[in-house]
Amino acid sequence: MVPGDGVGPDLMSSVQDVFQAAGVPVDFEEIFISEVQPAQSATVSAVIESFKRNGAGLKGIITTPASFKGGVLRTLNMRIRRELDLFANVVRIKSLPGFKTKHNNLDFVIIREQTEGEYSALEHESVSGVIECLKIVTEEKSRRIAKFAFDYAMRLNRKKVTAVHKANIMKLGDGLFLKCCEEVAALYPHIEYEAMIIDNCCMQLVSNPHQFDVMVMPNLYGNIVDNLAAGLVGGAGVVPGESYSHDVAVFEQGARHAYAEAVGKNIANPTATLLGACNMLKHIHLEYHSKLIEDAVHRVVKAGKVRTQDMGGYASTSDFTHAVVNSLHSA
Known part of the structure; x- marks a missing residue:
């Protein structure tokens, strides 16, 4: 797990809460890497080695500074993709049941x-x-x-x-x-x-x-x-994505935006990250847990009672996460 910048750590916390409630048999090796917080950042080689060893992972958005200040031109995102040879990025654009656009x-x-x-x-x-x-x-x-x-x-x-x-x-x-x-x-x-x-x-x-x-x-x-x-279909908060090499799969948001202005406000939508985590579970053949969580997310969205601001509601990240946890076994 690479939390990323901006609201990434909050979204990953949401995933861990839902995984725990669903009894998902997955342990995360968490590595923080960042271009905007270099003092706390791990090395690219540590991230590469972890992904290669585990074969799959969940990644938040790593912010790339817009201005060039004399450093290397290749960003952390580009270096990770290049060294893992993540040549194919796949984003499925699918309407969420009950959410009209x-x-x-x-x-x-x-x-x-x-x-x-x-x-x-x-x-x-x-x-x-x-x-x-x-x-x-x-x-x-x-x-x-x-x-x-x-x-x-x-x-x-x-x-x-x-x-x-x-x-x-x-x-x-x-x-x-x-x-x-x-x-x-x-x-x-x-x-x-x-x-x-x-x-x-x-x-x-x-x-x-x-x-x-x-x-x-x-x-x-x-x-x-x-x-x-x-x-x-609703924006960056609802669409998951994934990247593939021949032997590594990295799951992340489909629309890459770290949403730094929402840090600490508890307003980010965890839907895309949760659905990306479901795709990761499917990839490692934990289909039961993947469907359990995916169905819970869809039930919460379809019910329309707990929606974050980007979906026209007033719920917080925590509210949405708790709603998904409560919906896990309500089918």
Whole structure:
């Protein structure tokens, strides 16, 4: 367990309370790492070693300072992803039963390549006032994420994969990504394939999101679309996410926001973190406990009596957590 910054520690406390009440047979090895609180932070190597040894974990959001103060360009998040090779980020956008938003009954998946692209940390000032940034796109990693997306669609009986790109402008970089997606799509004839330019994709998401099933895209587009799509079903507080390498799975919030302004106010919504923890339990074959907690969360949301501010209610983090605990065995 990596609590992260902002309200991360509060949300992880909520998970531990619910796990204890549900009798989940999981012990957490807790490691705090932070870029904004370096004095209390563990080393990246300690986090990497723990994830590799345990194979799975729960991670809060690690805040990345917006300003560059002469340190390394690669953030802690980027270093963790790169060293664990967490190449696939998966965010399932699913409407919560009983919680009405502009678009209801949504259920689609965003798959993001997250080890290269604009996040390669290759920037320099060529002459004063001119910054050059390198966007790295490789055939190997583009083909790998495309295959991951189609395998995911096939395994979960999804019908369509949409490749999101900007190859009309970035003809070489995004062109290579699109070419790899097209070649992989040919190997899965029973799955419908389409390509969509990122700007049109964003418009389609807010006007008719029901058309999407599985979406696959490069790093930066995925980061933006994850947050946009999370807003369709209730925001950062309700959507879980997960990242995969070949041998490690890290579960976290789908929309990455540490919500630092809410620290100490007991107002953060633990739904996304709790549902992410349920996905982790499913991953390590604790399906009974996963379903027990997931059903309890859904019952609380559907009842509508205990909702945090972001869901239009007045309940605190503690109120919501207690409601979930009380609902665990009420089915």
